[in-house]
Amino acid sequence: MPTIVDRSEQRYVGYRATVAFDGMADVAHRIAAIIGELAERGLEPACAPFLRYLVLGTDMRTVTVEAGVPVVDPLDLGDEYFNAVLPAGKYAQATHHGSPEGLFAATADLLAWGEKEGVRWDRAVEPDGEHWAARLEIYRTHPQIEPDPNNWDTDLCFRLAD
Structure with a gap:
């Protein structure tokens, strides 16, 4: 059963792309790349990584999505990545x-x-699709610790309009 929760703002390093739905795996794999970059710097994620859906295309064939990893402080991981x-x-x-x-x-x-x-919902319907302020899939289970996807937990968190 869904609940309403209060979430504090959360800093993250992200990667953004507009892809066809069958290209989602490529974006999702960026989570591991970001975590690897953090590990090279001796850092760990501040909490669970996520996908953030920004625009769901009107044709339902494309999506603008971010792979995000929460961090404590902003950091430069190169041109492909951003802080938000x-x-x-x-x-x-x-x-x-x-x-x-x-x-x-x-x-x-x-x-x-x-x-x-x-x-x-905190979203707007524009000619190119639904624009969401924060529509998240938060991956609570680390696949290297629990390799069986049938045991994974994923939180869906969708921001409400003020």
């Missing part, structure tokens, strides 16, 4: 337990719950 901050605020949160293949259905369930509850 997730906005503070109220978020609807639901946890999906299981394989990433179930995230599409879990997302649909969260959106349906929001509609039933009269939730107003």
